[in-house]
Each structure stands twice: as C-alpha cells, then as structure tokens.
Amino acid sequence: MSQKTFAIALMNPPYESENLTTAFRILAAMAQRGHKINVFTYEGASALAFAKQAPHPNPVHGKNLAEENHPTTKDQVAALLALAAKNGGKVDWVNCGMCVDERGVGEFVAETRRGSPADFYSFVEAADNVLAIPTR
Amino acid sequence: MAEYLLIESRDPFESNDVGYYYDLARGLAEAGNGVTLFLVQNAVFAARPSAEAPKLRALASSGVKILADDFALRERGITKLSDSVQAAPIEIVVDRLEAGHKALWH
Numbered sequence: 001m002s003q004k005t006f007a008i009a010l011m012n013p014p015y016e017s018e019n020l021t022t023a024f025r026i027l028a029a030m031a032q033r034g035h036k037i038n039v040f041t042y043e044g045a046s047a048l049a050f051a052k053q054a055p056h057p058n059p060v061h062g063k064n065l066a067e068e069n070h071p072t073t074k075d076q077v078a079a080l081l082a083l084a085a086k087n088g089g090k091v092d093w094v095n096c097g098m099c100v101d102e103r104g105v106g107e108f109v110a111e112t113r114r115g116s117p118a119d120f121y122s123f124v125e126a127a128d129n130v131l132a133i134p135t136r
Numbered sequence: 137m138a139e140y141l142l143i144e145s146r147d148p149f150e151s152n153d154v155g156y157y158y159d160l161a162r163g164l165a166e167a168g169n170g171v172t173l174f175l176v177q178n179a180v181f182a183a184r185p186s187a188e189a190p191k192l193r194a195l196a197s198s199g200v201k202i203l204a205d206d207f208a209l210r211e212r213g214i215t216k217l218s219d220s221v222q223a224a225p226i227e228i229v230v231d232r233l234e235a236g237h238k239a240l241w242h
Binding site: 001004006018019021022025026029030033035128129130131132133134136 | 227
C-alpha cells in the first residue's frame with residue numbers, strides 16, 4: 001500500500017474515555033504502515049500532549065512508581081511520533097490553541113505544535129481520508 | 137455506490153442510540169452501498185449470542201458486514217460470537233481508510 005495521508009480529529013480528554021485507547025491503537029496501526037498522520041486535538045484532547053503530565057504510584061494497591069508503570073498520554077503521543085518516523089511516515093500533531101489556553105496546558109511534548117481549527121480544515125483538504133472521534 | 141465504515145463504540149444495552157446507528161447501516165446497505173459495521177469498546181457486547189443477536193442477524197441479512205474488535209473482545213472475556221459477527225483486528229480500520237471508505241464514529 002502506498003503512503004496515504006489521514007486527517008484525524010480527537011476530542012476526548014486524557015484518562016477518561018476508552019475512545020482514546022482505540023484512537024491510539026488506530027494511530028499506531030497507521031504509523032506502523034508509514035502513513036502521514038495529521039492529528040487535530042480539540043477541547044479536552046488538547047491536553048493529550050501536555051508536557052507536565054507525570055506518572056504516579058498507586059498507594060491503594062501498594063505499588064511504587066516503577067511498579068505502577070502508569071502510562072501518560074504525553075508519552076503515548078511521543079511514542080506515536082517516533083513510530084511513524086521509524087517507518088517512514090510523519091505525524092503533524094496540532095493542539096487547539098484556545099483549548100490549551102483555557103486549560104493551562106500550553107506546554108507540549110517536542111514536535112507537536114499549537115494551532116487552530118483552520119489547521120483541521122487544511123488537514124481535511126489534504127487528506128486521502130478522515131476520521132473524527134467525538135466525545136459522547 | 138460508496139463504501140462506508142461505521143464504527144460503533146457504545147454498548148447497546150446502555151444506549152438506545154445504537155439502534156439508530158444500526159438503522160443507518162441498514163439504510164446505507166439497502167440503498168446499494170457497501171457497509172462495514174465495526175464494533176469496538178463496549179459495543180462488542182452486542183457480538184455475544186444474546187438478545188441483540190437477532191438485530192445483528194437482520195443487519196447482516198441486509199448486506200452489512202459486521203466485525204468486532206478482537207482486542208475489545210479479549211478484554212471482556214468474550215470468546216463466543218453470534219453467527220453474524222466476525223472478530224477482526226484494529227488494522228481493519230486502516231485497511232478501510234486506505235481504500236477510501238467513508239468513516240463514521242459513534
């Protein structure tokens with residue numbers, strides 16, 4: 001299969017919805033195939049790449065930080081970018097600017113950027129296909 | 137004729153909206169379109185032999201191909217599927233998007 005360009009819209013905030021688990025699995029499958037993936041994160045999803053996320057221990061289960069091995073979405077975003085690059089693809093990860101300002105999450109992991117819904121419009125225009133994953 | 141990928145994420149035993157999504161799938165198929173309904177997350181509860189089975193059987197009879205995310209099935213310990221549903225990997229979504237299917241998420 002030749003390289004395709006996909007536009008993806010995400011809206012769910014981190015750590016709340018299984019939608020993101022499924023979304024990251026789809027994104028990883030795209031990255032494995034070396035596709036160009038343009039992701040626009042809107043509303044709560046704009047916090048997915050927030051750089052100050054930190055893993056935590058789980059005192060209820062008696063697990064320290066290492067044992068809990070708590071995944072953060074910022075690490076998942078970084079891993080996605082690395083996986084795509086390794087396979088000849090590229091991820092353009094855009095965090096909605098007004099959304100991050102509202103939430104105070106304007107510090108992003110490397111190689112993601114601030115943008116606006118106009119970026120999503122451009123993504124859709126340039127895409128071979130589009131998948132929008134809304135909140136409920 | 138177009139090709140559609142309808143992704144259902146909701147549990148039909150929790151949300152009545154799922155029935156409307158099935159209706160959309162059936163309508164698209166009966167209008168001559170190719171339709172894949174991919175069940176993910178709690179939507180895979182419909183894939184069990186259960187009260188939902190006749191609805192999915194009717195949907196399959198109208199020409200809708202019904203798949204269930206194998207990861208979501210394993211997470212929920214679902215090993216037996218109703219006869220109108222097949223397990224499929226998440227890569228099926230990328231396959232369909234690569235092929236230009238129009239994709240909707242519910």
